Amino acid sequence: NAGVTQTPKFQVLKTGQSMTLQCAQDMNHNSMYWYRQDPGMGLRLIYYSASEGTTDKGEVPNGYNVSRLNKREFSLRLESAAPSQTSVYFCASSEGPAGQFFGPGTRLTVL
């Protein structure tokens, strides 16, 4: 059981470049999430998917898009990266009231 996995672990982009962060979970959870973590701001929800086939905006969706490819996979895309998107990105999944399970994170730097 790998839990929640994310790729890549590290990425450096130039302003304007695009990339997709991948997330997969093997716990058969219905709900999946993307957060960004910035110093002094805690975790902020970018997008979430309550179940396969649905996605919704979170607190800070601007500049991002998501795809819930199937029940296991939930990807986050930056179409035109900006320095303000430099952050650590966490994917998580959950089922019911058991709490969320997090991936190891992706450390993204946009120059």
Add this chain to the structure above:
Amino acid sequence: AQRVTQPEKLLSVFKGAPVELKCNYSYSGSPELFWYVQYSRQRLQLLLRHISRESIKGFTADLNKGETSFHLKKPFAQEEDSAMYYCALSGQGGYQKVTFGIGTKLQVIP
């Protein structure tokens, strides 16, 4: 709107001293409350949930609906407790949005 407040960004205590990490919430209804811990450069891990009323690694937390608080406590701090602690809230039943506090960094001084 649901909100989680963690008033202390940094809490420093000596090893063996009691620890209390504060969490207050705002929610119109019956919330589910959680504490998550993040050790240096690691992923967030669920520490405990109020519904299970468990003690994990010596930590406990009691939901006080009157004071809308869910403070995390440990009687004797250990050096390995040094980490970031996040309080989180969601509603009950089905899918519910989760809101995190900004986190408190606990530093245990040897």
